[in-house]
Structure formats: structure tokens, C-alpha cells
Amino acid sequence: MSVTRLPLEELAGWYEDPGTGDIRHRSGRFFTVEGLDVRRPGWAVPAWTQPIINQPEAGILGILLKRVGGVPYLLMQAKNEPGNIDGPQLSPTVQATRSNYTGVHRGRPVPYLDLFREPRGRVLADVRQSEQGAWFYRKRNRNMVVEVGEEVAAAEGFRWLPLRRVRELLSVPDLVNMDVRTVLACLSARDGRADDGLAGGPGRGSSRGSGGGFGALMERSRDPGADAAHGTREILSWLSGVRSTVDVQTRPLPLNRLRGWHRSGGRISHESGGFFDVVGVRVEAHGREVSRWTQPMIEPVGTGLVAFLVRPVRGVLHALVHARAEPGCTDVVELAPTVQCAPGNYDHLPARARPVLLERVLETVRTLPGRVLFDTVLSEEGGRFYHARNRYLVVETDEDPLPGHPSFRWLALHQLDGLLRHSYYLNIQARTLIACLHGLTDTAGTTVAADTAAAGTTGARMAADAHRWPVTGGVR
Template identity: 30%
Template sequence: MSDSTSLVDWLAAQRRAQQCVVRPISLEDSTQWSWVEGRIQHHTGRFFSVVGVEDAQTGWLAPLLEQREIGTLAFIRREYDGDVHLLVQAKLEPGDLGLSQLAPSVQATASNLDRVHGGASQPFAELVTADPNAHVDALGSEQGTRFLGKFNRNVLVTAEIAAADLPGHLKWFPARELLRMLHDDHAINTDARSVLVSSPWELLVGDEPFASVEGAWSRALRESYRSTRAGVSEAAKDSITSLRTDAEPTWVSLDDLQGWSVDRQGQVTVKGGAFCVRQIDIKTNAREVEAWDQPIIDTAEAVTIDLAVCVEEGVAYFGLAPVVEPGLVNRAEWGHSVGLQGDGKVLASVAQSDEGGRFFQDVANYRLVLVKDLPAGSHLTWLTLGELQSLLAEGGWLTNEARSALSLLLYWI
């Protein structure tokens, strides 16, 4: 049973209670990570490694985080007093702005679920690890220019857990309250956005999406969610499949990466491009263990990620671009509106510090941009929400960035 505390106030209280100190160290000062045959690796061989990658298809020559094990990201839902509630977690990550952000009920790497760290277990993980009745269980990629071969399960299940059985960093809230915060800067983390947008949207609100508010914009979104054109989703998949190749990126020793340098004694371990790799030491009262150290990616500049939308004959269409990236398991997926040109009206804009468990305060500005007409001969492919839903449910077709951009729409649901 939820009390009257608002989600905004609860997050603020959690941020005050969850303490964390992050300080830079050198790789040689690490007690858990070391240089192993040209890569940076955890002493167990688990979690992830920092590797050098050369990719002939994309021209990529830079480090990536190799994390082949599949993580679990899951929201637990229930219906209470005529409304859908979600079990929300306040999750501290060393690289997130604000440190603590709103996260899925369960958010864990396979290494964390196996308790490789030797610390506490993940509450309620048993409810989502193998539920045959899950509403969705879809694989989603991570950023293909930062991760190599990384997939997460995006899961939504229904279960009843008494409030008295919840630890302090987990709490039931109405789903709409969480969705309304998707336009708040640095409030809802990457993984929560991915699970929410990958779920059947009607199960997030217990009603037809976009039916609660009247107006031309809501009607355009509602009609878009209802609309699927014959063969369009299959054609979108065929288009991406044609870009997928069997050619694997080549592993290169980090100290052999042209244009990059390695310093195991310095505070920047690997540098040379748009980002660098640092080693950080973390002490906190809000995670499975109280202290650890790890490599983390630090990107120099914020990026802007646009999703174009056009309303035609009362239906909203969204422009996606095919992207080929070295780290994607399948090499190609539908991305956000890369290369969007011309004037448009910004309907929504939010700043996010993406993937704070692996990136250090890396800011992406996500924008929803309304364009007047469907451009003739555009490099973008225009899909309805109904068509996008089928791709999201199947998994593996939309990039992490595209999923986060689409999550902006849930504000109006």
C-alpha cells in the first residue's frame, strides 16, 4: 500500500540517505582490476573487460567495454485500487548525475545475480529471472559505440509484494507518476527507460495508451499506437537484416590502438579519442558491497539525440535511421533520427546521464522534434507506434538511444 509521499520527494530523500564517495585512482592502484594481455580485466574474469577493437565495416579503432553476459532489467507491476503501480528502485550508480536515480525493480548484471562481488543478493530477482508468464521478456542492446556484444533482458511481470517486505530503496508508486517524470532531467535511469518503452504500453496504465487526455496531439499518438500497415514491420526488419554481416570486429591490444595511449600509473588509463577510460574507487552505503573500484568511460562532450515525429492525416509517424555500430551483437539496428536536417519544433527535451554504472557523467540530450511534412526521399524510415511496438516486443531491432528517445512519449500516455 502506497503512502502519500510523492515520487519526486521520495527520490530526493533517497539521494540524501544514499551516500557515495567517488575518487580517481590509477589502474596500478586497483585491488580488483589489472592489465591482462592487452586488456583491462577483473580478477575473476567476470563483470566486463576493456578491450581494443578494430572494425573494418565501420572504420572503428577504439576501446570498447566487452560484456558478453546478459543482464536482467525488470519492473514488477501490480494493480491496486483501480490503478497500475510499479515497484520503483532508487539505484545509486557512481557515474550518474545525482548519483541515485529511479531504476527498475530489479537491475543486475549476470555477475551481480551470481554474487561474484561477494555482497548482498538482489531483492526479488527470483520473480523475474525465469517467469514464463512475463508480459514481456525482450533482449535490448546497449550503446554499440561503447559496449561490445552487450544485451540485457527487458522484463515486465505482475506480482504482489507487501510494502512491509520492501527494503528502503524500493517502493510502490502509481505508474503514471513515474511516467510523468520522463521529462525530468537526470531522474529516471537508462535501464528504466528501456524497460518501460519495451513493455506493452497498455499494461503500464491499465487502459488504452493516450486515451486519458484529449487534444490533437494525444489523438495523433493514440491513432499511431493503433495503426499497423501491412508488411511495414517486416520490411523494416528486412532492411536492417540486409546490413547485418558475419564479419566480427577484431580484438587489438589497447597499447597497439593507433591514436590511443595507455598510462597504467595515471588517473586516465586510456585516452586518445572522443572519450577516455578512467579507474575510479567507490565507497557507498547503498549498494551490494560497500567499496569497489572499476574502469569507467568518460566522454568529453554532451551529445544530442533527436527523434523526429511527423503528423499526417491525424497519425503520428516517427523517423528512424539504420545504424551499423562495432559493438552491436547483430551489427545493425534502427537508431534515432541520425542526420535530421531542417527546422522543427522541439516538443520535449530532457538531459540524461546515461548508463552510470559504466559511464562517468556522460550527458545525452534527448529531444522529440516535430517536422511539418514527411520528407520525400528522406534517409529516415517512418513508422507508427503500433509498428514500433512489434519491434520492441521482439527485441534486438532498436538501439538503446532510440529506445530512450521513444520513452519521451510515455509522458503523455
């Protein structure tokens, strides 16, 4: 794939609406770059305007699963996207917008699509989930895992890989793409478990589940019958209350009427130099449904930081989630990680707008590296975002840093799993971290594959630190 920067004015097939300045495709499909007016009375930043991508169609993100000797394998694709920072990434079996798989681009058919549109196997996961609420307006995709019993050959560019190996590779920077991460998060512990006596849970001859340490803690924490700091009904009532009281008002605004944004040099930028730019690219690709095209993209300024604080409560791992409002969310508020931000953007904002636990996370990373359980930079969706990356962290704590805070709650890992069976509870960043936590279950207390360990990944570090975690008991 060859990607070349291109001024927005030179995008073939796209045009600027003469009345609004919105960037649209001549087919009327794909997506539109529009303006959004956002008002949040009483907040540190009570109002702003911004460009946002409006893609009012649900695509399919699907992974095929088969079992070989009881071990789950996934059909993965090595797929390049114009926004990828370093070439192809590990991608789902199917990753397609509705415009693409209905042939609006007049390209080749999407491989394996029929196995998801009319599943012939056992559907293990099928749920609509949101995407980045700061950059997409009410975007959602259908997240699916379908288990096939028949033999499905791997086409060129595809390979069957063990689920455990895919989870290990989450520790390698910029390798497993965002769409794989969100789908894996939706796969239940039961359906993702091997039953070969080597990689199962307790009671199945599992070396991970029987020897104590972090792996046993994770296995226990994904058990739906395990304890929790708050009951699930209490959590749902709390979230409903937040959604009912948070006042976020959004309305479409012509792109040429945004305050603080300017269009020059072939791009749209904020006057502060922060946040993100809207840029254009020309793409030439081999092996895609379409071999060449142009498009607008969002290019963030700087690398973001996304972190969960975690701790065991009564022997069950809990994560501190934040009920976070974003202008593009379908239901206004979704559960987000403890910290989710681009730190550099807060140089332009009031001090009280800064995420409340950002400094605590950064200080722990600097001074107590042994408490960092996961730390990897991962890319976001490369089809719409250019070189968008976040540093994903899981950081251990012994205490609740915000007791009684109305916007934060501790959720057990099995409660997060349960919410993922439903739409619009956990945002895309939280789903990535949940997939990474599940990967720690596979790597803790075991020997990680040589290629992964050589990269200095979290799995190898967790294997060395597994003895630090108690098998039973309260907060360590």
C-alpha cells in the same frame, strides 16, 4: 556514495594483461576493457581502433508492476551508481549483472531477484535487448516487467509509484535512469494502460483519449490496427537488406596496440582529446550489495545529442528511424533515432561523416522552439559510464527531409512497439525516446504533477499545446 578518481594502475582486484594491455578483473568475471579494430570500407571513416567494454553475460533489468484500483504501479528503487552525475536516480526493481546476482562479488543478495528468475506473476515483457554499441561489445540485458497479484512490500530504498508518475518524471533531467527507460519502452500499450476510467484509452472513459489533441493522436498511434506509411513486412525486409549489405568488420585488438590512443596520467585517451577516456574510480557506498570497490569506467567527452523527427501520417504519429551500424552490435545494424551523435567529435572527422540531419535538428531547436515536443538531458548507465549524458529531443516536422534515402524510414509508433517485443531491432537510444514519447501520452492535455511542472518539463508544455494537433486527417 563517495566516488574518487583513481589511476588505472591502482585499481584493486584489476590487472593489466602483460601481453595485451587489456584490463581484467582477477576473478575472470564482471567485464574486460579491450581493444577493437573496426573496418567499414567505403565509409567516410573507413577504419579505426578503440577501447571497448566486453561483458559477455546477460544481466536482469526488471520492474514489478501491480494494479491498485486498476491503476498500474511500479516498484522503483532509488539507486546510486558511481557514474551518476548527481546522486541517486530512479532505477528498476532489479538491476543486476549475472556476476552480481550469482555472488561473484561476495556481497549481499539482490532484493526481489527471485521474482524475476522464477516469476510467480504474469510476465508482461521479457526480451533481451542490446546496450550502447559504440562502447559495449555485444552487450545485452534481459528486460522484464512482471505483474504481481500478491502483496509485495517496498523495502528500504524502494517505493511503489504510479506508472504515469514515472513517465512524467522522464522530463526531469538526470532523474530516471537508462535501465528504467529501456524496460518501460518494452511495456505494451495494453499492459501499461490503467482501466480505472481515468487514464485508459478510447472507449474506456479516458479524458485523454476522447478530447482530441496530442494525447488522442498518441493513443491512436499505439493501436496495432492503425495505418502506417510502410507495412511491417516491408520494414523488416528493408532492415534485413541493410544488415546483409552493410560491411562492418571487427576483430579484437590488444589494448596496447590501438592506433591514436595513449595511456598516461592513469587513464587511456584519444590523441585528439575527443570521443572518450577510460578512467578508474574508487567507490564507497552504503546500502549496496558491496560497500566498497574499484573499477574502470568510460568517460565521454561532451554531451551527446539524440533526436527523433516525428510527424503524423494519415492521422498516425511516425518517427524517422536510421538503420545504424555500430561495431558492438550483435547483429551489426539496429534502428536508431534520426540523429544520434556527440557533435563535438565531428570536429576531428571528415565533413561527410557528420550526421545528415544534425544541422536541421539544431536549427529547428534554435528557431522554432514550439516544434520541440520533448527536450531533456538524461544520464546513461552509471555503472560503466562516468557522467555520460545525452540531450534527448523529439522534434516535429511537416515533411520528409530525406525522401527515398536508403538508410532512413518512417515507422508508425505502433510498429516501434511491435518491434520491441523482439531482440536487437531498436537500439538503447531509440528505446529511451520511445519511453519519452509514451510519457507524452500521459501528460498531454492533463495537469502534470506540481513538482514536475515546476521543473519546466515537456509535459506542461504539451498540455498547453495540445490544441495544435488534429484528431484526424493527414500531415498537419
